[in-house]
Structure formats: structure tokens, C-alpha cells
Amino acid sequence: xxxxxxxxxxxxxxxxxxxxxxxxxxxxxxxxxxKGIAIPGYQVPFASREMPMPFGWGTGGVQVTAAILGxxxxxxxxxxxxxxxxxxxxxxKFFVKTAGVATTTVTADATIVQTRHRIPEAPLKAGQILVxxxxxxxxxxFLEPRETETRRMHALGEYGLMHVKLYEDIARHKTIAxxxxxxxxxxxxxxxxxxxxxxxxxxxxxxxxxxQLFGAGREKRIYAIPxxxxxxxxxxxxxxxxxxxxxxxxxxxxxxxVYLDEVILDDAGGRMFVCSDTDHCEGRRANGHQGPMLGxxxxxxxxxxxxxx
Amino acid sequence: xxxxxxxxxxAAQDLTKHYGSRVGCEGVSFDxxxxxxxxxVGESGSGKSTLLQLLSLQLEATRxxxxxxxxxxxxxxxxxLNDAERRFLMRTDWGYVAQDAANGLRMQVSAGGNVxxxxxxxxxxxxxxxxxxALDWLDRVEIDRDxxxxxPVAFSGGMRxxxxxxxxxxxxxxxxxxxxxxxxxxxSVQARLLDLLRGLVAxxxxxxxxxxHDLAVARLLSHRIMVxxxxxxxxxxxxxxxxxxPREAYTQLLVSSVLQV
Numbered sequence: 001x002x003x004x005x006x007x008x009x010x011x012x013x014x015x016x017x018x019x020x021x022x023x024x025x026x027x028x029x030x031x032x033x034x035k036g037i038a039i040p041g042y043q044v045p046f047a048s049r050e051m052p053m054p055f056g057w058g059t060g061g062v063q064v065t066a067a068i069l070g071x072x073x074x075x076x077x078x079x080x081x082x083x084x085x086x087x088x089x090x091x092x093k094f095f096v097k098t099a100g101v102a103t104t105t106v107t108a109d110a111t112i113v114q115t116r117h118r119i120p121e122a123p124l125k126a127g128q129i130l131v132x133x134x135x136x137x138x139x140x141x142f143l144e145p146r147e148t149e150t151r152r153m154h155a156l157g158e159y160g161l162m163h164v165k166l167y168e169d170i171a172r173h174k175t176i177a178x179x180x181x182x183x184x185x186x187x188x189x190x191x192x193x194x195x196x197x198x199x200x201x202x203x204x205x206x207x208x209x210x211x212q213l214f215g216a217g218r219e220k221r222i223y224a225i226p227x228x229x230x231x232x233x234x235x236x237x238x239x240x241x242x243x244x245x246x247x248x249x250x251x252x253x254x255x256x257x258v259y260l261d262e263v264i265l266d267d268a269g270g271r272m273f274v275c276s277d278t279d280h281c282e283g284r285r286a287n288g289h290q291g292p293m294l295g296x297x298x299x300x301x302x303x304x305x306x307x308x309x
Numbered sequence: 310x311x312x313x314x315x316x317x318x319x320a321a322q323d324l325t326k327h328y329g330s331r332v333g334c335e336g337v338s339f340d341x342x343x344x345x346x347x348x349x350v351g352e353s354g355s356g357k358s359t360l361l362q363l364l365s366l367q368l369e370a371t372r373x374x375x376x377x378x379x380x381x382x383x384x385x386x387x388x389x390l391n392d393a394e395r396r397f398l399m400r401t402d403w404g405y406v407a408q409d410a411a412n413g414l415r416m417q418v419s420a421g422g423n424v425x426x427x428x429x430x431x432x433x434x435x436x437x438x439x440x441x442x443a444l445d446w447l448d449r450v451e452i453d454r455d456x457x458x459x460x461p462v463a464f465s466g467g468m469r470x471x472x473x474x475x476x477x478x479x480x481x482x483x484x485x486x487x488x489x490x491x492x493x494x495x496x497s498v499q500a501r502l503l504d505l506l507r508g509l510v511a512x513x514x515x516x517x518x519x520x521x522h523d524l525a526v527a528r529l530l531s532h533r534i535m536v537x538x539x540x541x542x543x544x545x546x547x548x549x550x551x552x553x554x555p556r557e558a559y560t561q562l563l564v565s566s567v568l569q570v
Contacts, residue, residue, distance in 0.1 A: 160430025
């Protein structure tokens with residue numbers, strides 16, 4: 001667990017506006033965000049900018065974060081639940097450099113959490129903002145390629161096609177095989193793609209006290225779920241929505257009821273399941289929880305204790 | 310189904326479509342009653358497809374109106390329907406069978422999904438019931454039940470066209486538009502499809518507007534016939550009457566052009 005205090009002006013890069021984007025751009029993005037909040041689940045077009053990273057690496061989420069970030073915010077960035085993978089580390093560094101804000105890996109300490117494809121296990125609180133990086137915002141895209149047509153379908157609330165997709169799943173796999181980017185209906189009106197989060201996280205969106213913002217940079221769309229909004233996963237009466245279940249607890253912290261990643265250990269079929277949310281896992285281990293596969297780190301790595309922070 | 314003899318299901322008045330200075334279709338008026346099959350015949354470019362597209366709201370008319378008696382009994386000028394009403398009408402009370410079945414199907418979605426699409430669009434949320442209805446309709450259009458999970462890309466032309474018919478009829482529409490439904494099929498497949506269509510139309514009391522250049526198809530399916538040339542209806546009447554005793558010279562030419570085996 002690490003909390004890096006804000007660096008302040010001296011250590012930030014010079015020559016950039018606060019949080020990289022110029023103020024006019026931020027205003028434009030904020031207008032789109034406000035419209036998105038006013039119409040939950042509706043995809044608001046916005047003039048997405050080039051960012052110093054390739055499309056597909058979170059340019060939408062970064063622009064949303066830049067637009068809402070203030071000097072007193074505490075930022076957490078996760079990539080597939082992890083705080084220490086490339087995407088998370090570089091986006092966190094980006095905002096440290098350009099805005100000098102404090103960062104953290106502790107979900108409870110963050111005011112803004114930018115995420116790629118997970119919702120933290122620790123429940124979010126009122127006042128926190130979750131920013132999702134979205135690759136393809138249009139849930140109807142793979143069944144209806146015409147943008148003009150999908151917009152009209154949203155406008156008229158014609159969402160039968162979404163159920164055709166679920167029907168196909170059941171017909172082929174005997175169960176709804178969609179496990180991520182699972183479509184939801186927001187506030188009883190718009191069907192929305194929750195970005196490629198596992199469907200395990202869908203129930204966490206329902207009536208969350210935190211504000212949820214979605215940014216798709218390449219597709220130039222922003223959408224939002226205001227706090228305490230109904231978010232219902234689509235399903236059939238006789239094939240109700242179910243979340244993924246795991247046979248065993250986390251190998252390191254023994255947690256159950258959390259989303260686990262499978263880690264391949266060797267070429268002989270060895271594997272372990274560990275929490276995808278690294279902060280949650282570290283927090284539990286610091287509190288003395290031990291999973292069956294938790295070992296001692298060698299002394300050379302500063303080991304000898306359960307907490308490797 | 311109650312037949313309302315006094316009020317037509319659909320009434321076209323002075324339907325006209327100009328493509329710039331060219332005439333697509335000019336001053337067409339006719340009534341269509343419930344359970345009635347009317348064929349529109351004529352050579353290529355005579356305006357029959359334009360007329361069908363005007364009637365089915367795929368084209369906007371330059372002049373004239375189409376009035377339709379909705380399921381609630383109210384007769385409305387279709388030009389005044391809003392987008393939502395028009396699309397609802399199209400996927401519940403109407404069907405459309407095009408010449409190329411691929412236009413009417415989602416080729417990457419299984420046969421069952423194709424048939425179930427309209428049901429799900431109407432809010433059905435029970436997989437078992439949707440599948441049951443889909444199987445029932447596959448039976449009725451003579452597609453084997455075990456093909457329900459196959460995609461239409463794996464179907465022959467005749468099977469695809471039968472699947473389109475099932476997909477359209479699952480919501481029990483009252484009016485079906487058909488644009489050369491048997492075009493591009495070989496004769497034995499054509500015969501089977503026509504036989505099926507004739508049975509379904511009679512069983513369900515469907516009203517049909519059928520566009521064809523094949524007079525034999527018109528003879529087999531339709532009660533009435535309209536002959537078009539240069540965008541105008543030049544002759545209309547009972548099918549047998551028009552085909553056996555054509556009055557206009559052009560109709561006589563059409564009838565005499567049919568190849569005899």
C-alpha cells in the first residue's frame with residue numbers, strides 16, 4: 001500500500017497546463033459530462049483530443065480524469081484491478097507529472113479512481129468518482145453496424161436486439177456466455193455497455209453512492225451513471241443474470257466473493273487464483289489473512305514478513 | 310379474425326413519386342381489404358417496386374397518401390405517423406419479403422434468433438417461450454427443427470426465403486409486402502414456396518401486396534391484379550379476368566410473352 005503525497009509545483013513538468021489539457025478543452029469535456037449525468041446512460045458525443053498515448057490505452061478515461069481533476073484530489077489508477085501494471089503506472093505518472101496531484105493505491109483514500117475493466121472490491125463511497133476507460137461504447141454495435149441506426153434505436157428505446165444477442169448465447173452455450181461488457185439498462189431507459197468489466201462487477205454499479213463516468217477516446221463518447229441510479233443487467237425470465245463464481249478463495253489472502261485472476265505457474269498445469277484487486281488483497285494480508293499459497297519473500301527482497309509493501 | 314368489409318385495410322390515393330424529372334410512379338389509387346391478395350405486374354422499370362416501397366413507407370411520396378387501418382381500428386394517414394409508430398407498425402402488423410432473403414435476415418444470427426427477434430422486440434423475455442414459438446414457425450414453413458441453431462448462411466436460397474417468411478409472420482401481421490419472393494429460385498423450389506405461401510395466406514387471412522414480373526406467380530397467389538407501365542396502372546381487375554381476357558394491348562403482349570412448355 002502506498003500513498004504518494006502531492007508533489008506540488010516544483011516537481012511537475014513545466015510548459016503544460018494543469019492536468020495537460022487546456023482550460024477550454026476541459027470546459028468542453030465537463031459540459032459533455034454534465035449532459036451525461038443529466039441523461040443517465042446516454043452516450044454524449046464530445047470532441048476527443050489527441051493524447052500523448054495511443055487510442056486503446058485509456059485516452060477517453062484520461063481526458064475525463066483531466067477534466068474533473070483538482071489540485072486537492074487523490075488519484076488511484078487501476079488496470080484489470082491492479083495498481084502496478086503498465087497502463088496504471090504510466091497514467092498515474094502522467095497526472096503526477098502534469099498536475100502534481102497526490103496518488104494512492106488505497107481505494108478508500110482516493111477521490112478519483114480511473115479504471116480499466118474493474119470496479120474495486122472495497123465499496124465506493126459518496127463523493128468518490130469512478131472513471132472508466134471504454135474501448136467501444138455502443139452495446140448494439142456487433143449486431144447493428146450502422147451508427148445512424150443504433151442512435152435511432154436508442155432514441156426509440158428499441159432494445160430487442162440486445163436480447164437477440166443473449167438468445168444466441170443460450171442457444172449455443174446453454175447459458176448466457178457473455179462474461180464481460182455485459183449490457184445493462186440504466187435508470188429504466190438507456191441500454192449501456194459498462195465497458196469490458198467482468199459481469200461480476202455489474203451489481204456494484206447498481207445504486208452506487210459514487211459517481212461513475214465513462215470515457216471513450218477513439219469513439220468520442222462520454223456517458224455517466226449518477227449516484228444512486230438503478231443499473232439492471234439484461235436477462236431472460238428463465239435465464240436470470242448471474243455473476244461469475246469461483247470454486248476456491250484467493251491463494252494469497254483467502255478472500256471469497258471477490259473476482260480472481262488465474263495465474264499460470266509452470267508448464268505442468270500448475271496454477272493459482274489470486275485477487276484481481278491488488279489493493280484489496282494487500283489490505284487483507286496486512287490484516288493477517290493468509291491464503292494457502294502465500295509464502296515468505298526471500299530476505300534479499302526485504303521479505304520475511306507477509307506484507308510485501 | 311374479424312373481417313371488416315366496409316372499410317379497406319389500406320387505401321392508396323394518387324400515389325406519385327418523381328425521381329427528379331423522371332416518373333417513378335404516377336397517380337396510383339387503390340383499396341386493399343383484409344385477406345385480399347393483390348399482385349402488381351409489369352416489366353422492369355414499370356414502377357412496381359417504387360409503388361411497393363411507397364406503400365411500405367420505405368420511400369417518401371412526392372404526392373398522394375396511404376391510409377391504413379391500425380390494429381386499434383383507427384384509420385391513419387401513414388405520412389403522419391411518427392418514427393416510433395411507423396417502426397412499431399412495420400415490425401408487428403406488417404411483414405416484408407424481399408427478393409434477396411439476405412436483406413430480411415441477420416445472417417450471423419441463428420434461425421431461432423431471427424424468428425425470435427420480433428418477439429423480443431415486443432418485450433418477450435422468456436427464452437423457453439421464444440424458442441417454442443420459433444420451433445413452431447420453423448415447422449410451419451417446413452424447415453427441420455434441428456436447424457434452429459444454424460445460421461442462415463448455411464441455408465439454401467429456398468430455406469432462407471422460408472425463414473424470412475417465418476420471421477415476418479411470427480407477430481401475426483395483417484399485411485405482408487412481397488417483392489419478387491420467388492425470384493432467383495429454381496422452379497421446383499419456387500413451386501414449393503408458392504404452395505407454402507398460398508397455404509399460409511389462406512390460413513392466416515393475410516392481406517398481401519405482391520410485386521412480380523412472373524404472371525404465373527400472380528395467377529397462383531393473387532385475387533386481383535394491377536398491370537403497370539411507365540409508372541401508371543393501365544389495367545386492373547380480377548386476376549383470372551385480366552390474364553384470360555386482357556383488354557389493354559400491353560397486357561395482351563405481357564400475357565402472350567409467357568413461355569409455354
